[in-house]
Structures are given as structure tokens and as C-alpha cells.
Amino acid sequence: MATINAKAILERASTIIQDETNIRWPPEELLDWLNDAQREIVRIKPDAFAKNEARQLTQGTKQELAPDGIALIDVPRNMGIDGQTPGKVIRQIPRRQLDDQRPDWHSQDPAQEVDHFMFDSRDPKHFYVWPPSDGNGYAEQIYSSAPDEVTDPESETITLDDVYANTILDFILYRAYMKDADYAGNAQRAAAAYNSFLQALGLQGQVQAIVNPNVPQEARAANLMSTPGGGPQS
Numbered sequence: 001m002a003t004i005n006a007k008a009i010l011e012r013a014s015t016i017i018q019d020e021t022n023i024r025w026p027p028e029e030l031l032d033w034l035n036d037a038q039r040e041i042v043r044i045k046p047d048a049f050a051k052n053e054a055r056q057l058t059q060g061t062k063q064e065l066a067p068d069g070i071a072l073i074d075v076p077r078n079m080g081i082d083g084q085t086p087g088k089v090i091r092q093i094p095r096r097q098l099d100d101q102r103p104d105w106h107s108q109d110p111a112q113e114v115d116h117f118m119f120d121s122r123d124p125k126h127f128y129v130w131p132p133s134d135g136n137g138y139a140e141q142i143y144s145s146a147p148d149e150v151t152d153p154e155s156e157t158i159t160l161d162d163v164y165a166n167t168i169l170d171f172i173l174y175r176a177y178m179k180d181a182d183y184a185g186n187a188q189r190a191a192a193a194y195n196s197f198l199q200a201l202g203l204q205g206q207v208q209a210i211v212n213p214n215v216p217q218e219a220r221a222a223n224l225m226s227t228p229g230g231g232p233q234s
Helices: 006-016 027-044 095-101 162-179 186-211 217-226
Strands: 050-056 060-064 069-074 116-118 126-133 138-145
Touching: 006 027, 006 162, 027 162, 027 186, 095 116, 162 186
Parallel strands: none
Antiparallel strands: 050 138, 060 126, 069 138, 116 126
């Protein structure tokens, strides 16, 4: 949940770069970098800003994400003709399976409820369903969304969950130091901030794998051992 005020992060950045009067780095520029940070986080880690909502399927097999969608994550179940009535589950299958077994599956009789969905990461804003939808049914869709821009840091929180606040700060510092990379030491500070940004996202993924009940116990243990500080304690 996002509860941290955007201004608080900008003020922390100004303190760290020793520009609390915002002479070298104007607040508007820092805000641009905050919004850049949120987009970059979602680009690297799509589930950082995921939405779960019932959406009406379009007629046929080919479906398109919501306008703010970046990439599909899952289509768990049918949701009736009103978008509020849970129906049967929708299972993901390889598209090749239908291509081989039912070459005419795109033109088969439509139905309100669908049984399967297919997704190709090379076309992240589209997916296919079978049987073809008649255009009346809804399906629950989980997808990665483009984060809303913060325009008024005085009154708005960050868009992403609070756990990404430090990661956003690292990216702002990276951009600030890069702007003044000609000053002694700033190029190294920029590199350190960006490495911290990337490392935080990588470790976040490892932590999620540790606590994710869908990951086999052996793999969760391996992730724990590979996480800094996660090995046996003496």
C-alpha cells in the first residue's frame, strides 16, 4: 500500500545530495526523476504495480489488455456476465497445444465462459482465449500497469507500494549525481546509487520467492541461502 508522501522522498534526496535549498537540483527535476523511477521499477519488475480486475472479453479469441496495461500476469477465472459472479477457472496452456489439436480453434463456436488462455511474452499486451468469447462474459485479469504520475508531491503519495520508497530514492540519487558527473566523485556516486537500485529489485524478487507458497520448498530454501544474510548463522 502506498502511504509515503512523495515530498518526503524528495526532501530525503535533497538532504543526501546536500542541496536542501534546491539550488542545483530544482524540486520539479527531482519529481521528474521520481516518476522515472516508478516507471523503471515496473519495467524491470512488472508485478511492482499489478492490478486485478474483472474485464469484459471482446468477441473472438484475441484479447487486449486495459489501456494502462503493460503485460499480462494471469487470468484466473470467469466472472459471469456482470463482472461480479465468480465462475469456473481459466487455465493457461501453450498455444501450440491448440494449434496442433484444433487447427480451427479461432473459428469455433463462441461461448460466454472460456476454458483456457494463452500468452506470448513477445506480445505482452495481448492474449488469446478458448473457446472464442461471445463478447458477453467477463474474466478476472491480473496485469502489470503503468504507474500513475505524481504531479503534486505536497499532497500525493508515491504510486508504488511503500516497500519501493528506498528504491525510488536510489534512482533519484543516481539521476542527480549523473547530472553533475563532472564533479569529483559524482560519477562513482551515480554508479553506486544505480547498483543499489538494481540490487534492491533483485533482492526483492528473491525475497518474494522465499515466501511464495507456489515455489517448491527446496527452491525456497535455495533462495534463502543465496540471499545476503540468509545463510546459516554462527
